[in-house]
Amino acid sequence: MSAEGGVQYSKIAEIKGPLVVVDDVSNAAFDELVEIETNEGERRLGKVLEVGNGKAIVQVFEGTTGLSISGTNAKFVGKVMEMPVSREVLGRVFDGLGRPKDGLPDPIADQFIDINGEPMNPEQREYPKDFIQTGVSVIDGMITLVRGQKLPIFSGSGMSHNLVAAQIARQASVIGKQDDFAVVFAAIGVQYSEAEYFRRSLEESGALKRSVLFLNTADDPAIERIITPRVALTVAEYLAFELGMHVLVILTDMTNYAEALREISAAREEVPGRKGYPGYLYTDLSTIYERAGKLNGKKGSVTQVPILSMPSDDITHPIPDLTGYITEGQVVLGRDLFRQGVYPPVNILMSLSRLMKDGIGEGSTRADHGEVSNQVYDAYSRAQEVRALAGIVGKAGLTEIDLKYMDVGDAFEKEFLSQATDENRTIEETLGILWKIVSKLPKNEITKIKDKYIDQYYKEQ
Amino acid sequence: MASDSALEGTIDKILGQTESNILSGLDSALSESKQSLDDSVITLEQEYDQIISNGKKEADKIEKQIIGSSDIESRNKKLTTVEESIDKVFTKAIEEISNADRSGDYSNLIKSLLDESTKILGTTEITVFTNSKDKDVVQSTLSQYPGAELSSETIDCLGGVKVKSKDGAMTFDNTIDAKIERLKPLIRKDIATQFGVGN
Numbered sequence: 001m002s003a004e005g006g007v008q009y010s011k012i013a014e015i016k017g018p019l020v021v022v023d024d025v026s027n028a029a030f031d032e033l034v035e036i037e038t039n040e041g042e043r044r045l046g047k048v049l050e051v052g053n054g055k056a057i058v059q060v061f062e063g064t065t066g067l068s069i070s071g072t073n074a075k076f077v078g079k080v081m082e083m084p085v086s087r088e089v090l091g092r093v094f095d096g097l098g099r100p101k102d103g104l105p106d107p108i109a110d111q112f113i114d115i116n117g118e119p120m121n122p123e124q125r126e127y128p129k130d131f132i133q134t135g136v137s138v139i140d141g142m143i144t145l146v147r148g149q150k151l152p153i154f155s156g157s158g159m160s161h162n163l164v165a166a167q168i169a170r171q172a173s174v175i176g177k178q179d180d181f182a183v184v185f186a187a188i189g190v191q192y193s194e195a196e197y198f199r200r201s202l203e204e205s206g207a208l209k210r211s212v213l214f215l216n217t218a219d220d221p222a223i224e225r226i227i228t229p230r231v232a233l234t235v236a237e238y239l240a241f242e243l244g245m246h247v248l249v250i251l252t253d254m255t256n257y258a259e260a261l262r263e264i265s266a267a268r269e270e271v272p273g274r275k276g277y278p279g280y281l282y283t284d285l286s287t288i289y290e291r292a293g294k295l296n297g298k299k300g301s302v303t304q305v306p307i308l309s310m311p312s313d314d315i316t317h318p319i320p321d322l323t324g325y326i327t328e329g330q331v332v333l334g335r336d337l338f339r340q341g342v343y344p345p346v347n348i349l350m351s352l353s354r355l356m357k358d359g360i361g362e363g364s365t366r367a368d369h370g371e372v373s374n375q376v377y378d379a380y381s382r383a384q385e386v387r388a389l390a391g392i393v394g395k396a397g398l399t400e401i402d403l404k405y406m407d408v409g410d411a412f413e414k415e416f417l418s419q420a421t422d423e424n425r426t427i428e429e430t431l432g433i434l435w436k437i438v439s440k441l442p443k444n445e446i447t448k449i450k451d452k453y454i455d456q457y458y459k460e461q
Numbered sequence: 462m463a464s465d466s467a468l469e470g471t472i473d474k475i476l477g478q479t480e481s482n483i484l485s486g487l488d489s490a491l492s493e494s495k496q497s498l499d500d501s502v503i504t505l506e507q508e509y510d511q512i513i514s515n516g517k518k519e520a521d522k523i524e525k526q527i528i529g530s531s532d533i534e535s536r537n538k539k540l541t542t543v544e545e546s547i548d549k550v551f552t553k554a555i556e557e558i559s560n561a562d563r564s565g566d567y568s569n570l571i572k573s574l575l576d577e578s579t580k581i582l583g584t585t586e587i588t589v590f591t592n593s594k595d596k597d598v599v600q601s602t603l604s605q606y607p608g609a610e611l612s613s614e615t616i617d618c619l620g621g622v623k624v625k626s627k628d629g630a631m632t633f634d635n636t637i638d639a640k641i642e643r644l645k646p647l648i649r650k651d652i653a654t655q656f657g658v659g660n
Contacts, residue, residue, distance in 0.1 A: 006643065007581055008632040024630045026583060073632070084646060088540070091533045104537055105544040108653040109646055205522070206529025209536075424518070 008037075008075040013055065015064050015072075017267030018223040020046065022074045025056040031116070033081045034058045039071035045097060046074075047081060049268070059264060061097055063221035080116065083231045084109030085238040090182060091209045093199060096216025096224040098231035110242075115230040117237060117291050126294040129358040131365055132248065132303060135171030135424035136164065138346045138417050141434055142373050143331050146359030147174070147246055148294035150304040152254075154320050155333040156313040162194050163421050164333075164344045165252050165307055169198070170205040171424045172248050179299070180245040183211040186232035188225045189256030192217050212239075218256075225260040233291045233302070240300030247300065249292070252307035258285075258319045274318045282322045289326045315350075329353040342418050349381055365427050368453040372434045375448040376412065379441060383409025401445070408440050435459070539658075547652045551641075558637060559619050568598050571622065575602060575609075578624040578635045585609050590616045590623040591636075 011023040020036060022028075034046040036058070046060040058074060060067070083098045086107055093102040098115075100106060128148030134140055145151050155161035169183045185202070187195050195215040202208040212235050216228045229251050236247040251257075258277060265278035273279040292304040306327070310320050313335055324330055334347030360369040383405045390398055390406065398406070416433045419425065425433075435457040438446060446454060561567070579585050586608040591599045593615045599622060603609050608627070616623055621636035641648070 006633060006635075006639065008634065009630060010632065011630050027581075088536075091536060104540050106646070106649075108543070108650055108658055110650075112646065203530065203533075204526060206525035206527070209529045209532045422522075 006075060006078060008073050010073050012069045012072050015067055015069060018060055018064055018264060019267050020058045020060055020064060020074065022056045022058060024054055028056040028076050031080045033077040033079055035075040035077060036060055037073045038067060059223060061221060061224045061227055063223060080114050082112040083115050083234045084112055085235055086110035087243060089212050089235055093213045093215060096214060096220055096228040101215060113234050113238060115234045117234060120293050120295065124295050126296050128294055128355055131359045133173050133175045133427055134168045136167060136344060137419055137425050137430040137433060138344060138348060139331065140427055141430040142348050143351045143353040144356040144359050145353065146355045147301040147303050148292060149355045150289050150292040150327045151329050151331060151353055152323050152327050153305060153307040153331045154315060155307060155309045156335055157309050159333050159338050160343055160345065161307050161333060162252060165250050166198050166201045167421055168305060169211065169250055170201060170207045174246050181210060182239050182245045182247045184232050184236040184247055184249045185211060186214040186228050186251045188216050188228050188251060188253055189218050190253065222260040222263055225257050229257060229288050236302050237291065240302045241295060241298050244299035247302050249302060249304045254306045254308040255319050277318050281318060285322055286326050328355050342413055346417065366431055368457060369431060371449040371453060372431060372438060375438050375446060376434050378448060379405060379408045380412050404441060408437055411437050411440055543653055543656055543658050546656060547649055550652050555619060563594060563598055568602060571598050572602050574621050574635045575606060578622060578633045579606060581633050582624060582626055582631050584626055586627045587624045588612050588627060590614060592616060592618050595620055
């Protein structure tokens with residue numbers, strides 16, 4: 001931060017959507033922070049998107065409603081947008097641009113960090129392999145999250161992704177180690193009631209003191225949503241790499257972020273890509289998702305759980321599609337399970353954690369974890385086939401073993417998948433339930449688990 | 462007589478059988494109830510453990526809630542107190558700046574502010590605004606800037622200058638107020654460090 005910059009320009013050539021075109025600009029820089037002052041003296045923030053030919057295109061974060069060409073001034077601040085960070089940000093609630101929303105003063109900054117972050121040197125990256133316990137059985141047991149991973153939740157409109165997000169934020173912990181753990185929660189374009197739910201939920205569970213909340217509500221200007229994940233990740237990186245904490249970043253809902261990106265792209269008259277999203281959507285998303293990871297020689301880590309609601313539950317939609325290319329697996333919420341009242345309605349057959357194999361097993365969870373999880377995957381998959389068959393031939397047409405698989409499917413959904421929103425299961429409890437389900441099968445059907453584990457944990461029913 | 466003894470024998474036999482039936486029934490009832498008691502002891506122990514473990518979990522949750530909210534509350538009070546103290550420091554500093562002597566080095570300050578402003582705007586064709594206290598100092602310094610003129614209009618500020626290009630397109634606020642505003646986050650940090658807050 002410096003005292004340089006601060007030239008105010010009064011020639012506004014055009015106001016178009018969220019963009020303001022300023023004329024006769026001589027010294028602006030790409031991404032420079034701009035303060036727009038209205039006729040009434042109100043100040044709004046923006047950033048430079050393009051400069052050249054004496055013009056600067058400024059994207060106004062708080063929207064251009066009420067701005068007029070005459071009387072509006074644009075002050076180029078001389079620096080990019082920065083987030084003041086220190087340990088004091090823990091327990092605080094900010095708006096989508098990183099301004100305090102809890103009635104308390106600005107945090108006393110230890111550092112001012114560019115919100116765009118610095119790309120992680122691939123050579124410096126450390127392979128993620130340490131287990132994070134979320135207390136949600138289906139995630140811990142079958143789609144395990146590891147420190148430094150980026151594991152998105154693909155949901156649909158109206159489904160319970162926000163409940164899952166809040167539960168993970170409340171319960172997530174690093175087991176068996178005394179390392180500091182923190183949660184950075186960025187709500188992007190969520191309803192006021194949802195934002196309040198997140199805040200209350202963390203406050204009441206006592207988890208707020210290790211959390212930082214960034215709340216951009218649905219009625220906040222859409223353009224602010226471009227900034228929200230970036231300020232959240234800036235804070236997360238500081239906590240992780242400067243203070244050595246293990247930070248879980250939850251970003252919900254990334255679909256709203258992509259919509260805001262589309263809005264700006266349309267206002268800039270860029271050539272649209274699939275479904276009107278800009279052609280650089282993949283690149284842009286990667287600048288957010290790739291900020292997760294662990295660095296050699298640094299104690300902390302940044303783990304990301306971005307949540308996105310798929311329009312029309314369409315997994316081929318550009319947002320989940322491009323997200324899936326960048327992230328390391330996905331947790332997919334299923335509409336059918338949701339309609340049946342199952343919480344969390346995770347469709348495990350479409351879900352996957354690519355880094356799970358390195359984060360489980362002896363020394364991190366339990367030696368039998370991988371095998372029992374694979375066996376349950378297999379059994380649930382078979383149960384789904386049997387259910388489909390029963391829909392055609394009826395239950396009477398099924399064999400005894402088919403009926404056992406149907407029982408396994410039901411038990412999986414009722415006992416393992418279903419969980420109360422305030423139920424925090426340990427990994428031991430989770431594995432116990434998995435074994436209870438496996439034990440519903442005859443021993444000769446268990447093909448993916450070593451005999452020594454069967455002898456130890458299998459309890460014939 | 463013979464028939465009486467046969468009858469008695471039959472009655473004894475029936476009584477004996479009934480007795481043995483009753484005794485075996487009692488035995489099996491006893492063993493069944495023992496078995497059921499043994500079974501229920503295990504269930505009871507499991508339920509007892511479950512209740513204790515649930516209770517512990519609930520207690521941990523409540524403990525976390527209480528500690529978490531009191532930590533946050535005390536931290537918030539500390540932040541508010543520090544901020545009040547910072548505000549007091551700012552008020553005092555601003556008061557001292559506004560009453561500062563305009564003679565001596567002050568003209569050098571105005572010159573450096575004008576140098577900085579003309580450099581940033583890229584021209585000396587400017588209109589300069591200042592407060593009534595600084596008018597004379599600014600006027601005497603302006604002779605060094607060809608094309609620059611002092612506006613008859615005064616502005617409300619602690620000191621320093623605000624310059625505008627003559628075409629009105631560019632303005633640079635280089636008043637002391639604007640400088641304080643730009644550097645406020647850094648100054649706040651320095652003040653807070655004096656109070657032992659932050660690094």
